[in-house]
Amino acid sequence: MVLQQTVRDVMTSPVFSVKPETELQEAVALLSEHHIGGLAVVNGQGELVGELTEQDLMVRESGVDAGPYVMLLDSVIYLRNPLNWDKQVHQVLGTTVKDLMGQGVHSCSEALPLPKAAALLHERSTQRLYVVDDANKPVGVITRGDVVRALAAANA
Secondary structure, rough: HHHHHHHHOOOOOOOOOEEOOOOOHHHHHHHHHOOOOOOEEEEEOOOOOEEEEEHHHHHHHOOOOOOOOEEEEEEEOOOOOOHHHHHHHHHHOOOOOHHHEEEEOOOOOOOHHHHHHHHHHHHHHOOOOEEOOOOOEEEEEEEEEHHHHHHHHHHO
16 A cells, blocks of 8 residues: 555645745744754745755754864864864854755655655655655655654554
8 A cells, every 4th residue: 555655645735944034043933833853945936945954953052063183293183174164153153044954955746656755765864855846846745754654554
């Protein structure tokens, strides 16, 4: 039964979304109020451009990690690329969604078979896939939990 289902059959709709210029406090309130782990980030045309996750917010709260370093002749040699700090500092100090959002958003079509969606979730090590229409506008979201619930319902 699960093998014949598509993403459309188990996705959650509507999708909670924010715009890049949305204040972080508003986005955090949405996450908390609806007990969700991520928000779609859409542009002015409603197209999916990114994602704001709990993980992105954890970076902000945990601060900047300079990483390991070695002192040699009164010089500091960083063992991790310090150019990456720029992004971390921006995340820690950011006040809008665009300051923290990830742009490597994972999406799929609603016609995708459920087993393929499960494989994508696993391969990409992500918690959710945003379901988009032909215009790249989010119409739903499917999470690992949705897949597990579909499996449980099929075996009941």
